Every structure is written in C-alpha cells, then in structure tokens.
Amino acid sequence: MKLNTNLLIGAALVGGGAYYAYKKGFFGKGKKESPEKVIDENQQVIDKVAKEQTAVKTASTTASNVTKIVTALNSITNANSYKGKVAYIQSDLGVAVDGIAGDQTNKAYNAKYGLDKGNISEANVDYYKSKLQQGLTLVKQGQVAKQTSGVAIVNALKNGGSIRFLKAVNAQNFVLNKATNSYAATGTNLLFNSGAVLSSSWRAIDRGAGFVLIYKAGATTLQQVPVNAIVVV
Numbered sequence: 202m203k204l205n206t207n208l209l210i211g212a213a214l215v216g217g218g219a220y221y222a223y224k225k226g227f228f229g230k231g232k233k234e235s236p237e238k239v240i241d242e243n244q245q246v247i248d249k250v251a252k253e254q255t256a257v258k259t260a261s262t263t264a265s266n267v268t269k270i271v272t273a274l275n276s277i278t279n280a281n282s283y284k285g286k287v288a289y290i291q292s293d294l295g296v297a298v299d300g301i302a303g304d305q306t307n308k309a310y311n312a313k314y315g316l317d318k319g320n321i322s323e324a325n326v327d328y329y330k331s332k333l334q335q336g337l338t339l340v341k342q343g344q345v346a347k348q349t350s351g352v353a354i355v356n357a358l359k360n361g362g363s364i365r366f367l368k369a370v371n372a373q374n375f376v377l378n379k380a381t382n383s384y385a386a387t388g389t390n391l392l393f394n395s396g397a398v399l400s401s402s403w404r405a406i407d408r409g410a411g412f413v414l415i416y417k418a419g420a421t422t423l424q425q426v427p428v429n430a431i432v433v434v
Contacts, residue, residue: 276300286326293333302326315339328368331395337367349432351407357433358415361401365434369395372424375414384414384423391424398434 277288277300284300291298294309302321310316314332318325354364370393375384399415406414408425416423 283323283326286330287321290321290326290330290333313338315342328395335367335396342367349428351405351409351411351413351428353433354413354415354428354431355405355407358399358401358403358405363398363400363434364403364405364415364431365399366393366395366397366430367432368430369393370426370430372415372426375423375425376421377423384408386425387422391422393424393426 275282275284277284277298279285280289287302287306288298288300290302290310291300291306294306294313296305296309307316307320310321310329314329314337316329318328321329356362357364371390372393374387374389374391376387377383378385402418404416404418406416406423408414411428412425413428413431414423414425
C-alpha cells in the first residue's frame with residue numbers, strides 16, 4: 202500500500218521515531234483500510250514513538266543534572282563538604298590542596314596540631330577544623346595544659362575573666378544536697394560545645410581530681426567539667 206505524501210511529511214517531523222515505526226512495519230501493515238484510517242493509525246504510532254523519545258531525553262537530562270549537583274556538593278569549592286573542609290585544613294598546613302586527606306596532610310596536621318582522634322576522616326574533620334580555627338597548635342596545647350587548673354578557673358570567673366571550652370563536653374548536672382553538704386548527680390546532662398566561652402556571669406567550684414563544677418550565677422544546678430577541657434582566656 203502506498204503511503205499518503207502528507208503522512209510521510211508528518212513522519213519526517215519526528216525524525217528517528219517515524220523511521221523506527223516504518224522499519225517495524227507499522228506503516229501500512231495489515232489488511233487494506235481506507236486512506237483516512239491508515240493515516241490516523243500511522244499518526245498514532247508516530248505520536249507514541251515521539252512521546253517515548255521525549256521521555257527518554259528528559260530522564261537522561263535529569264540524571265545528568267543530578268550528577269552535576271552531587272559533584273558540586275562534594276567539591277572542594279563547597280566549604281561545607283568533606284572535601285571543602287579538608288581543603289581548608291590543607292590551606293593552613295601549606296600542603297597540596299586537593300580535598301583528599303592523605304598521608305602528607307595527616308603528617309603535616311599531626312606535626313602542628315596533633316591527631317588525637319586518628320587520621321582525618323568524615324567523622325572527625327569538623328573537630329580538626331575547629332582546632333585549626335582556634336589556633337590550638339601543639340605548643341599552645343602544651344601551654345594550656347600547664348596553666349589551667351581548677352583554682353585558675355575559679356579565680357578567672359570570680360574576677361571578671363572568661364573561660365573557653367577546648368572540646369565539646371556533655372557535662373553531668375549536679376545539685377547541692379543540703380542534708381549532707383555534698384553534690385549529687387541528677388541523672389541529666391548539659392552540652393557545652395567546643396569553643397564555647399563562659400564569662401563572669403558564671404562561677405566555678407574546684408572539686409579536685411581534675412574536675413570543676415561550673416554554674417550560672419544564681420542557679421541551683423551545677424555542671425561537672427574536666428579541667429583539661431577548659432582554658433582561661
């Protein structure tokens with residue numbers, strides 16, 4: 202059966218879709234029908250193939266865009282990504298900036314700040330970045346260890362000074378047991394973030410054994426914190 206010229210022109214408009222339909226034998230297939238019916242049936246095939254081609258193209262474009270977004274999120278140019286944080290650390294250390302915490306980066310960091318939580322990884326990169334931002338080099342950490350004591354913390358807050366947390370501490374809450382004049386744990390905790398600064402509106406009690414009780418002036422609940430987690434500023 203010879204196809205109508207208008208039908209062939211319409212088929213050409215959908216390019217490969219029409220050719221595909223033709224190769225499959227959809228055009229003019231089956232028993233003889235009226236020209237109008239054949240044109241309508243063939244046009245339906247053309248439309249269906251064109252729609253499927255559009256869907257495939259859309260899906261491909263979407264997948265490509267998702268890949269680009271994921272790549273951008275994990276790039277060293279994204280300051281909030283793991284690679285971006287490693288690149289920030291590398292810039293401070295003066296090593297190659299590639300966002301990969303390899304042997305060179307870890308050795309350089311350990312020499313300057315100390316790898317007290319193991320090699321740099323996604324689990325500890327924020328901690329190591331924080332040490333860098335606070336300038337807690339090994340030299341400074343050594344000085345802090347010698348200078349900070351329970352008495353120094355008590356006196357600093359009492360005399361209008363401030364203290365800063367060197368690391369995050371999930372401190373136990375205590376209350377004074379007036380009957381025994383001792384402090385009892387309440388079973389609850391209060392989190393102090395690394396880098397948090399407490400001013401003279403706070404007070405401290407030296408408990409000995411490497412701990413102090415700190416509390417907001419006027420509060421009845423006190424938080425027990427290890428002395429080595431705090432530095433006087």
